[in-house]
Amino acid sequence: MKNIAIFASGAGSNAQKIIDHFKQSDKARVTVIVCNKPGAGVLQIAEREGITSILIEKEAFLHSDKYIQLLKEQKIDLVVLAGFLWKIPANLVQAFPNRIINIHPALLPKFGGKGMYGHFVHEAVIAAGEKESGITIHFVNEKYDDGETILQERIIITPEDTPESVARKVQALEHQWFPVIVERLLTSSES
């Protein structure tokens, strides 16, 4: 049984999809939810699902090995960033080489980087007159939205689309693909 840690700061709809995907699985399970925001929706999901949640402190996260030790103790195989807004410090990246992935709600390298999250992404996509957008699932390195791409999936943008409608279409792709890719990564590392 592989262990997944989900890092999330927001509502947690992607976290919920991943939890649901592995509920009946004998391959993997969501072992811990790591959050930096008191009151975030994802914490209620953790509670309802009976999954341990950890509220992290910025100082210790950025300047110590506290959370690395904790993830190692929990025997975490894959760290999944699902709407986690802090940059991952180098020591954590190095402790889990190619074992931290992120989902971004646009086609990187476009519309990525610091400050590009949530509705800011979709507003920028519409303002730029893009004809398509989508999702990028990628490995995490020391820079924002920069690691090697694992998967991109696209949606078409029509003249009627708004940032809100693009957000809905992109979220549907996230929910469809993120659990599948998590499973693929975990099972392909079995050999």
Ligand code: GRF
């Ligand atoms: C998603 O759009 C994801 O791409 C992003 O943050 C959002 C998280 O949404 N990086 P939710 O909390 O999973 O609903």
